[in-house]
Amino acid sequence: xxxxxxxGGTGRAGAAGPGGRAEPxxxxxxxxxxxxxxxxxxxxxxxxxxxxxxxxxxxxxxxxKTMTARAIIGLLPGGVEAGGTLRWRGEDLLGAGPGRRxxxxxxxxxxxxxxxxxxxxxxxxIGRQVGEILRRDGLPRRxxxxxxxxxxxxxxxxxxxxxxxxxxxxxxxxxxxxxxxxLALAGSPALLLADEPTTALDVTVxxxxxxxxxxxxxERGLAMLLVSHDLRVVAHTAHQVVVMYAGRVAxxxxxxxxxxxxAHPYTAALVRSVPAVRTRSALATPLPxxxxxxxxxxxxxxxxxxCPLARERCRTRVPEVREVAPGRFSACHFAAEVxxx
Amino acid sequence: MTTAVREERPGGTGGALLxxxxxxxxxxxxxxxxxxxxxxxxxxxLTVGPExxxxxxxxxxxxKTTVARCVAGLxxxxxxxxxxxxxxLGPAGRRGAAQRAVQMVFQDPRSSLNPRLxxxxxxxxxxxxxxxxxxxxxxxVALRGLLADVGLGxxxxxxxxxxxxxxxxQRVSIARALAxxxxxxxxxxxVSALDVSVQAQILGLLAGLRRSHRLAMLFITHDLGVVRQIxxxxxxxxxxxxxxxxxxxxxLDAPRHEYxxxxxxxxxxxxxxxxxxxxx
Numbered sequence: 154x155x156x157x158x159x160x161g162g163t164g165r166a167g168a169a170g171p172g173g174r175a176e177p178x179x180x181x182x183x184x185x186x187x188x189x190x191x192x193x194x195x196x197x198x199x200x201x202x203x204x205x206x207x208x209x210x211x212x213x214x215x216x217x218k219t220m221t222a223r224a225i226i227g228l229l230p231g232g233v234e235a236g237g238t239l240r241w242r243g244e245d246l247l248g249a250g251p252g253r254r255x256x257x258x259x260x261x262x263x264x265x266x267x268x269x270x271x272x273x274x275x276x277x278x279i280g281r282q283v284g285e286i287l288r289r290d291g292l293p294r295r296x297x298x299x300x301x302x303x304x305x306x307x308x309x310x311x312x313x314x315x316x317x318x319x320x321x322x323x324x325x326x327x328x329x330x331x332x333x334x335x336l337a338l339a340g341s342p343a344l345l346l347a348d349e350p351t352t353a354l355d356v357t358v359x360x361x362x363x364x365x366x367x368x369x370x371x372e373r374g375l376a377m378l379l380v381s382h383d384l385r386v387v388a389h390t391a392h393q394v395v396v397m398y399a400g401r402v403a404x405x406x407x408x409x410x411x412x413x414x415x416a417h418p419y420t421a422a423l424v425r426s427v428p429a430v431r432t433r434s435a436l437a438t439p440l441p442x443x444x445x446x447x448x449x450x451x452x453x454x455x456x457x458x459x460c461p462l463a464r465e466r467c468r469t470r471v472p473e474v475r476e477v478a479p480g481r482f483s484a485c486h487f488a489a490e491v492x493x494x
Numbered sequence: 495m496t497t498a499v500r501e502e503r504p505g506g507t508g509g510a511l512l513x514x515x516x517x518x519x520x521x522x523x524x525x526x527x528x529x530x531x532x533x534x535x536x537x538x539x540l541t542v543g544p545e546x547x548x549x550x551x552x553x554x555x556x557x558k559t560t561v562a563r564c565v566a567g568l569x570x571x572x573x574x575x576x577x578x579x580x581x582x583l584g585p586a587g588r589r590g591a592a593q594r595a596v597q598m599v600f601q602d603p604r605s606s607l608n609p610r611l612x613x614x615x616x617x618x619x620x621x622x623x624x625x626x627x628x629x630x631x632x633x634x635v636a637l638r639g640l641l642a643d644v645g646l647g648x649x650x651x652x653x654x655x656x657x658x659x660x661x662x663x664q665r666v667s668i669a670r671a672l673a674x675x676x677x678x679x680x681x682x683x684x685v686s687a688l689d690v691s692v693q694a695q696i697l698g699l700l701a702g703l704r705r706s707h708r709l710a711m712l713f714i715t716h717d718l719g720v721v722r723q724i725x726x727x728x729x730x731x732x733x734x735x736x737x738x739x740x741x742x743x744x745x746l747d748a749p750r751h752e753y754x755x756x757x758x759x760x761x762x763x764x765x766x767x768x769x770x771x772x773x774x
Contacts, residue, residue, distance in 0.1 A: 214660070356553065357553065357760040408768060422691060427690065428723045429719055437694050
């Protein structure tokens with residue numbers, strides 16, 4: 154029996170631990186998501202998002218990365234429930250009532266999506282949608298208009314006075330993403346959840362949107378949770394990284410160090426799989442198989458059927474998330490071995 | 495075994511397997527001249543030698559997929575044409591023996607396979623369409639061999655596409671193409687929709703098949719990293735035209751056209767600068 158993997162060594166002392174660490178902006182501890190009685194799509198996920206920091210949430214299909222983000226903002230699909238702990242500035246979000254969750258959404262935590270067309274209302278002008286939260290605050294019309302123009306300008310929409318009168322379908326993919334960023338920033342959130350914000354965009358547009366997100370993050374002291382399957386996007390944008398596999402955390406830590414020296418064989422394999430653009434490199438030896446599906450999660454370490462290091466223990470025991478170096482956590486039985494090599 | 499020798503012929507196409515000349519495609523528009531239509535491809539010349547892989551890169555709207563579809567015979571160009579081994583290639587369905595020599599692998603393996611057909615019937619269908627390429631001996635044995643070539647076990651034969659993972663589906667698409675013994679594989683974003691770890695598998699598989707099956711490839715992608723790994727030469731397209739072409743490493747190490755430079759500047763590497771702008 155190994156029991157569910159909970160926070161492990163997340164430094165639970167939290168609020169005012171002996172190290173004097175302040176409570177982070179968001180603390181996710183032992184988060185689970187699933188239908189009652191069904192498989193856990195997200196299973197015991199723990200990590201923190203400190204103030205003014207970008208955390209990259211990396212995973213392949215079925216990793217649970219999007220469900221984790223949706224649980225944080227409180228937009229889970231019907232029939233699916235979240236368990237565990239979500240602490241927002243110390244406040245328990247999962248225990249909060251729907252009114253409080255609605256109040257947090259948009260104003261304290263905002264989210265942008267891969268497909269802005271699905272998130273924007275096709276029948277409303279862009280300016281109206283960006284200004285909605287401001288109007289609800291009771292700002293006078295002229296002030297709303299001024300702020301909408303300012304927000305669109307900040308998000309890099311050219312000629313904002315003219316463009317605010319347009320509809321989403323009149324915008325290109327890159328402009329729509331900018332409009333959605335403006336909309337997300339309208340409520341002055343402290344945390345922005347960005348789910349694959351550049352996946353559908355061309356590389357040159359992607360580069361501009363990432364530059365925008367980085368500058369907005371820095372200038373506004375925004376915290377960001379960047380959900381992506383693309384390690385390059387995360388390496389470019391995130392200070393810290395959480396790697397998910399089959400609904401669980403495989404590894405997390407400071408971005409640069411984690412990608413340069415993984416402490417989990419899955420991270421190591423992902424890093425090797427990314428084709429380099431600027432250097433000539435041989436084809437990597439790929440991992441066998443496909444990403445595990447949380448509904449049919451293998452016993453023990455979910456990664457063991459694909460792992461080059463798998464041993465007996467990996468087939469039977471779920472590894473705990475342990476700290477292998479200061480700020481570095483790995484859910485591999487042989488993390489020290491991987492990290493040391 | 496004789497190896498294909500590239501001789502220089504007048505016209506400069508050498509011993510090209512595939513020769514695309516002056517290709518022009520317009521969508522919409524009126525009349526035979528398609529006035530007012532959108533020119534998707536405007537005067538593209540490309541060649542692919544025997545057993546060579548040409549990477550075709552560009553952003554959306556560059557015309558790269560339209561070129562691929564012309565080569566596969568799915569779109570008829572308004573001007574110019576596609577020659578294969580020196581003979582003109584007509585539209586799909588009227589290509590005779592050349593029809594099976596050019597096979598296509600698409601981006602989304604799920605939508606390019608009938609979800610209700612078993613893998614065995616997908617391959618069997620390819621053999622029925624091209625009897626000349628059908629195995630003479632035991633089809634079961636041939637099928638198992640084909641599946642092994644793409645890294646699938648024999649048990650997959652009785653499974654339906656709907657029961658397979660994305661990576662397995664893409665392997666089946668590749669097996670279906672290989673079943674008719676093509677000379678040229680046209681891969682249109684064939685690894686773009688796959689998970690990173692699976693993408694590496696399929697790239698490795700294609701690189702191996704190139705050698706074992708002596709395939710030429712026209713590899714369409716938006717990812718310069720993928721091009722770097724798989725292509726001998728690369729052609730960069732922008733707004734319907736090829737702006738730069740050359741050996742992959744030369745083009746990516748020292749791009750000449752400003753657009754290629756812009757693409758390279760925008761491309762991310764794992765060890766590139768992080769959020770604070772510091773390099774690894």
